[in-house]
Amino acid sequence: MLGNGMSRELFAGGLLAFALTAVLLWVLVPVAHHVGLVDHPGGRKTHYHTTPLIGGIAMFVAFAFSALMLDISLSSYRMLFAGSLLLVVVGAIDDLYELSASRRFIAQIAASLLMTLGGGVVLVDFGYLVMPDNLLSLGPLAVPLTVIATVGLINAVNMVDGLDGLAASLVLIAIITLGVIAWFGGDVQEIAIMGLLGATILAFLLFNLRLRGRALVFMGDAGSLFLGFVLVWFLVALSQGEQRLLAPVTALWLFALPLIDTIALMVRRVLLRRSPFLADQEHFHHILLAAGFSPRQALSLMVLLALAAACVGLAGHFLGVSEHWMFFGFLGLLALHFWMIMRIWHRRRFWGRPLSPSDDAVA
Template sequence: MHILATIFTTFCFAFIAIKFFKPVAIEVGLVDKPCERKQHDGHIPLIGGISIFLAVLAATLLWLPSTLELRMYLIASAMMVFIGALDDKFDLRVRVRIVGQIIIASLMIYGVGGYISNLGDILGLGAIDIGAFGILFTYFGIIVVINAYNMIDGIDGLIGSLSVNTFTSIALLFLLSGQTDYLSYPLILATATLPYLMFNLGFFKNETKKIFMGDAGSMFVGLSVIWLLTMGTQGDSASFRPVTALWICAIPLMDMLAIVVRRYKNGKSPFKPDRDHLHHLLQRAGLSSKQTLVVISFGAALMSGFGIAGEYFNIAESIMFASFLLMFISYALSIRFISRRASFK
């Protein structure tokens, strides 16, 4: 009953926040304007992420016990949303965003002592404990995941669908492990995303009601994902294995890694925006925006399902890790094939 009340409250807060902040965003100019890289009609309010965060803030303060971990998460999230909103409004330089992400990562690492030190038995030689080096590894992991979810946000419904898939998968992993104390966190985040998806995908059949997630939202989602994955895989009360985390957020990670390598080979900045992401390539290969959304979302669900199955049936971590590497290689080759096909159209 408590879970149902939490979910209902979260959904209502998110919906109300969208209705309240939409005219405010238009008034202050917090909107996404069409350009060569952003092909949409009109100026779209960038309030999806702000509404999700406010719903999460309200629901957690109302329903969850006030712990140091929760307080640090909310402070870090508020800072991330603020930096993202500034980026949405003023298009901050990459180094400014990265510095902000490093500062926020420090809250997680030093504020609650949450960092990745155990990589699990991914090589079949025993658990890999990287000790204090895990602090640097965690900084790297936080920046990678935040920007992976930020970079995948390119067509209607994509970041929202991937977010719901990730948070729901984490909730299921907590449930399977019996770690119900943490179950409310991913459920709140998944529920808070649903009203955004309704507006973003045109549930109300009115283009003037459309909103976008914005960098405030995609970076907040990325921070929440890495926070939950670290909480779920590290420490004595770990709920699932580190290798499973790779499968839960496989599509954003693989898309980012593939495009960073491609940009580096072409002599471009890894953070310079372009139209060479997976969703762009699928569209250039002939799929519509809705078909692209379905294909990517279905693929993400399959990968999450494989990761959860591996956890449930206790498949060896080395096999799961090798399978992930094989999947990434297949993904990279497929992207090259799609890119070449698209270039001939």
């Protein structure tokens, strides 16, 4: 637990990050319209107004500036900020000019290498996933598997960013639950940095949620890449080493819903002989919208499900549930989700319209 003095300092830092994010979002709206950094309605999109794509830029600038104001050493986080800056720049360029998927992947791999080789944040082991007394060490596969996992989670955040407030809310849930674990573990530096990130996300949500009938700003690819990278940094950093604060399997539960939805969707795309990275409208939030849920109802339901999964992770952590049982539970939830998705696609009446021949072939 932290003392009152440190708690006040962390609160002041969070307040600064929140206020700075809000100010930047307000100031950058006309700039975004002037330079064309906006998202136009049409196609697969569900919004009806031209919306600035400045959320990611504002959150990163506020996050980085507020971190400089903290009375802690930031030397161990240099690669966190370097990788974040790289992804924000590439994401902003993508928001403006729509970069190819290969270029985005190169940037993500580069950021992952900054994290692993430069920052020393590496998946050394998977914990005791299969056997209670057998540590699943990765050995020479540590760095490549960390890069794969990092790119995968970054894209999971990017893929779930299809509903106002959804990606930011799910990342916020993961950050808050990680913060709870770090709080009881007394890790001041991690709490401080994650607190700043949480504050910037909260400020962004005030502009992104449809509190006034429509979203005022979107985070864009700059935001989803940034949030995904920072999240995976802390999930890995806090779950590795002799002084780890949580087991690797707990990290899975804290961000379970986007991971499960992304894995299930990519498997389904492969079964349909499509590219697993092809954009479509087959994510869980798309299914909820097609089933008749309003955007706000779909968002609320997914946030509740994500919060429930994160609470399972917290309960398993604090109650000392064996890691292999937590892992088998995660696999069971993944299997259940995949089965339900396949059944939903099979039942045409659920959609109210016929499925394509390729859908029938798999369903």
